[in-house]
Every structure is written in C-alpha cells, then in structure tokens.
Amino acid sequence: MGVRDRYAPSPTGLQHIGGIRTALFNYLFARSRSGSFILRLEDTDRTRFEPQFVQNLYDTFDWLGIRWDEGPNAPGRFTPYIQSERTALYQQYANELVSKGQAYYCFCSAERIDQIRQEREAAHSSQTGYDRHCRTVSPEEAAKRAAAGEAHTIRLNIPLGETTKFSDYLLGDIEWKNDDVNPDPVLLKSDGFPTYHLANVVDDHLMEISHVLRAQEWLASTPLHVIMYRSFGWNPPEFCHLPMVMGQDGKKLSKRHGATSIDEFRKQGYLPEALINYVALLGASYEEGTELYNLKELERLFSLDKLNKAPAIFDYKKLDWFNGQYIRMKSDTELAELCLPYAIEAGLFEEEAHTEAHRTEGSRHEGDKKSKNPTAEQHEIFVAAMALVKERLVFLHEAPAKIAYLFSEPKLPAPEEFIPKKADVAGTIALLQLGKALTPALVEAHDDAAAETYIKEQAEKNTVKLGDLMMPLRVAITGSRVSPPLFGSLRLLGVDRSLQRIDRALELLEIAV
Numbered sequence: 001m002g003v004r005d006r007y008a009p010s011p012t013g014l015q016h017i018g019g020i021r022t023a024l025f026n027y028l029f030a031r032s033r034s035g036s037f038i039l040r041l042e043d044t045d046r047t048r049f050e051p052q053f054v055q056n057l058y059d060t061f062d063w064l065g066i067r068w069d070e071g072p073n074a075p076g077r078f079t080p081y082i083q084s085e086r087t088a089l090y091q092q093y094a095n096e097l098v099s100k101g102q103a104y105y106c107f108c109s110a111e112r113i114d115q116i117r118q119e120r121e122a123a124h125s126s127q128t129g130y131d132r133h134c135r136t137v138s139p140e141e142a143a144k145r146a147a148a149g150e151a152h153t154i155r156l157n158i159p160l161g162e163t164t165k166f167s168d169y170l171l172g173d174i175e176w177k178n179d180d181v182n183p184d185p186v187l188l189k190s191d192g193f194p195t196y197h198l199a200n201v202v203d204d205h206l207m208e209i210s211h212v213l214r215a216q217e218w219l220a221s222t223p224l225h226v227i228m229y230r231s232f233g234w235n236p237p238e239f240c241h242l243p244m245v246m247g248q249d250g251k252k253l254s255k256r257h258g259a260t261s262i263d264e265f266r267k268q269g270y271l272p273e274a275l276i277n278y279v280a281l282l283g284a285s286y287e288e289g290t291e292l293y294n295l296k297e298l299e300r301l302f303s304l305d306k307l308n309k310a311p312a313i314f315d316y317k318k319l320d321w322f323n324g325q326y327i328r329m330k331s332d333t334e335l336a337e338l339c340l341p342y343a344i345e346a347g348l349f350e351e352e353a354h355t356e357a358h359r360t361e362g363s364r365h366e367g368d369k370k371s372k373n374p375t376a377e378q379h380e381i382f383v384a385a386m387a388l389v390k391e392r393l394v395f396l397h398e399a400p401a402k403i404a405y406l407f408s409e410p411k412l413p414a415p416e417e418f419i420p421k422k423a424d425v426a427g428t429i430a431l432l433q434l435g436k437a438l439t440p441a442l443v444e445a446h447d448d449a450a451a452e453t454y455i456k457e458q459a460e461k462n463t464v465k466l467g468d469l470m471m472p473l474r475v476a477i478t479g480s481r482v483s484p485p486l487f488g489s490l491r492l493l494g495v496d497r498s499l500q501r502i503d504r505a506l507e508l509l510e511i512a513v
C-alpha cells in the first residue's frame with residue numbers, strides 16, 4: 001500500500017507555526033513517496049469551533065501553495081472529510097465496541113466526575129481521570145437503563161494488567177502499562193458526538209492512513225489509540241511524533257515569543273516561500289552546504305531519515321534572513337506587485353504623503369484613509385525602484401518608506417547633514433554646485449557603472465574626494481545620508497526634478513552660511 005498521511009486540525013484557533021509544520025511534513029512525506037496527502041477537519045469539539053477558523057485554514061494553505069489530494073474541497077474515496085458530518089459512523093463503531101465488550105456505558109453525571117476530581121485533589125492523590133465506576137454494571141442492566149432514556153457516555157474498556165507496545169519512527173520502541181493509560185476515557189459523549197480519540201482512530205483506519213506524523217504533544221495519547229486499534233481488531237498506522245518547536249528560551253513556542261499565527265506573519269510581509277523554507281527546517285536537516293529550498297526541492301528531498309529527535313528552536317532572525325533571500329529572488333515586477341498594497345496603504349502615491357510613509361516605517365497604519373492607486377507613470381517608477389531597494393529589504397512593508405522620496409519631495413534635513421567631514425557650509429555649497437553641474441550627465445548615463453566612471457573622473461579633475469562630492473548630492477536628492485543607490489535614483493527622477501531638489505538644498509544651505 002502506498003503512503004497515505006493526513007493533517008487533521010481542529011478548527012479551534014488560527015493556523016500557527018506548529019500546525020503548518022505538521023501539515024508541511026505530512027505533505028512533503030506524501031509527495032516524496034508519491035503518496036496521498038489528506039486534510040481532515042476534526043471539528044467535533046463544538047464548544048470551541050468557529051467557522052472563521054475553517055476559513056483561516058483554507059486561506060492559509062492557499063497562500064502557502066500547499067494543496068491536499070483529498071479533503072473537504074477535494075473529494076476523494078472517503079468523503080466527507082469533515083468529522084461533524086460523520087457522527088453516525090462514530091456511533092456505529094462505538095456501539096460495535098460495546099457489543100464486543102470492549103466499551104461500556106457510563107451513567108455518571110458531570111457532577112459525579114467533578115466530585116471525584118475534587119476529592120482526589122483534597123487528598124493529594126496522584127490518581128487522575130475516571131474511577132471506572134460503571135465498568136462493573138452488567139451489559140443487560142446497562143442496556144435496560146439506556147433504553148429507559150438514562151443519559152450515558154460510552155467509555156473504552158481498557159484491558160488491565162497488560163502492556164501496550166508500539167514503535168515510533170523517531171523515538172523507537174515505546175511500552176506503556178495499560179493500567180497507567182488514561183482510565184477508560186470517553187469515546188462517545190452523551191450528546192452522541194465522538195471524542196477526539198474515537199473519531200481520530202476510526203477515521204485514520206477508514207481513510208487507510210498509513211503514517212501518522214504529528215506533534216510530540218500527542219505522544220501521550222498514542223498508547224490509548226493503539227489499545228483502541230487492537231480493540232477494533234485493526235492494525236495501527238506507523239507513528240512518527242515530530243520534535244517540539246520551542247522559542248529561544250527553550251519553552252514551547254507561544255505568543256510570548258512573537259508572531260505565531262500565519263496571519264500575523266502574512267500581514268508583516270513575510271513571503272510564503274520564506275515561511276515554507278524555514279518551517280521545513282524545524283526539526284529536519286537536508287543536505288550540507290545550503291539551507292535554501294523551494295517547495296519542489298523539498299518534495300524531492302524529504303524523508304523521515306532527515307528528521308531530528310531534538311526539539312527545534314524557532315529563530316525569528318533566521319526567518320527574517322530567509323525572507324530577505326526570497327525577496328531578492330523576485331523580479332522587479334513580482335516584487336512591485338507584492339509591495340504595492342503596502343505602498344498604497346502608506347499613501348505613497350498621494351501628494352505630500354512622504355512624511356506619512358516615513359512615519360509608518362515598520363508599522364502599518366490602521367484606519368489610514370489614504371489609499372490612492374498609482375498613476376501609470378508612478379507605477380513605472382515603482383517597479384523600477386524595486387531594483388534599488390531589493391537588496392535592502394527584509395520585509396515587504398519596508399519598501400514604501402525606503403522609496404517615498406521618489407514620489408514626493410523629501411523633507412530636507414538640517415544643513416549639518418549635508419556637510420562632509422572636514423568641510424564647512426561654503427565648501428559644501430561648492431560641492432553641491434559641482435554635483436548640480438554633473439547631474440544632467442549622471443541622469444543620462446547608461447547605467448550605474450557609466451555614472452560612476454563619469455563622477456570619478458570629474459571628482460579627480462576638480463580635486464575633490466568622491467565621497468565628499470556624492471554626500472551633499474545624495475542628501476539633496478533623497479533627503480537622507482543613508483539611501484538607496486544615488487545614480488539609480490537620479491535616473492528615475494529625471495533631470496528637471498533632480499535639479500529642482502538640488503536648488504532647494506542650495507537655498508537651505510545658503511541661508512545657513
């Protein structure tokens with residue numbers, strides 16, 4: 001039988017790093033073995049279910065570009081793939097276990113269960129869970145009480161005095177005394193809904209799941225699941241519990257460490273490629289020499305042998321590095337398309353919006369009314385500007401602030417900012433006037449290399465330092481000492497706008513003399 005594996009989320013929250021790591025590893029494993037990857041919605045916990053979480057699940061995987069072969073919107077042999085639509089099946093299987101004596105009716109009220117818990121707590125007892133009270137009710141009596149309408153759950157009749165063994169791909173052989181397993185857990189609730197354990201085991205069996213790759217926090221449930229497979233007379237799938245994902249402090253990754261929901265990463269301007277690449281390394285190592293892998297390469301490279309036992313540490317800085325790498329791999333047009341929404345939101349294409357764009361660097365503005373789309377001409381400049389900032393971006397949202405000076409007049413800094421080391425205002429004016437004289441030729445220069453050769457020659461000819469010549473010119477054109485490449489900026493602004501800016505700066509400096 002070929003590999004069949006699944007991602008089986010409970011839609012009780014937003015998709016987060018741990019979840020997509022599980023999904024990705026299952027996806028990659030299935031692909032690497034020409035198998036099938038299945039999505040199954042485990043939505044039986046109706047108290048915590050919210051439709052928005054289902055939508056978030058679909059949106060997230062759409063954005064990541066990860067598709068399933070069978071699932072809610074990809075019908076396969078085992079439709080439906082939504083557990084709340086399969087309740088009759090779980091009831092049928094729970095009843096089958098009852099009739100075989102492998103499960104029994106429990107008539108205990110929620111109050112009674114709670115009372116046991118409280119008594120044990122008061123007595124500092126180490127015992128937890130159910131006290132197996134109804135295990136000794138005879139099947140005949142149980143059937144009679146149930147038929148009379150007495151509310152009941154169905155509990156697993158765990159065979160005591162035995163041990164349950166299974167093998168985990170990463171963790172090796174695991175043995176568990178049945179007496180230490182969660183005592184006779186509920187399989188079917190009194191409202192007819194299954195618990196996670198029942199639905200999960202029944203579906204993994206019916207859907208012919210060959211491998212269960214899931215987070216290590218589920219390991220404690222596995223002995224119970226194996227007991228259930230045996231009770232049904234079924235073969236359990238292969239298990240592989242994936243290493244935990246921790247924050248830098250060695251604690252389980254959580255909101256305390258930073259963004260964890262994929263929505264947040266997406267809003268912050270991470271690229272799906274970067275997230276996939278980084279998440280694929282959480283608990284796995286592929287080959288020496290590189291860490292950059294796209295989804296296609298990962299599909300080819302992945303195998304369970306590549307998994308590590310040790311917990312994975314989530315390093316936000318590393319993810320940022322990947323993001324920068326993937327930004328650099330984009331063409332100018334692609335990158336412009338990705339950055340455009342941020343630019344519109346920052347008001348980049350509004351008149352006099354530059355201060356806004358600068359102010360919002362690093363944090364997007366909620367409720368900002370500015371939302372003007374670029375004109376054709378602005379769009380052309382925007383695309384070309386991508387080449388100037390591509391090497392400097394870590395996040396998409398950083399782009400607007402970095403190139404705002406191309407769309408509206410930059411606010412000029414104080415005169416001191418124009419003045420190179422060891423120069424004074426008068427000297428700076430002279431340098432800027434020389435820069436002004438060279439500007440038309442710099443704008444016309446074919447490319448950066450040509451512009452650079454030209455300005456070097458002119459600096460030499462006028463016996464000024466290249467840096468001293470460039471600095472005031474850069475500040476005049478971009479409004480800052482630190483900016484994207486000057487020559488490219490000049491070419492995008494054109495002769496007239498460049499000269500205007502230089503004149504404005506000269507005025508400012510002349511007042512300061």
Ligand code: GLU
Nearest residue numbers: 008009010042200214218
């Ligand atoms: N529904 C469980 C979850 O939310 C599935 C665990 C498993 O993969 O067995 O993760």
Ligand code: ZN
Nearest residue numbers: 106107108134
């Ligand atoms: Zn009971």
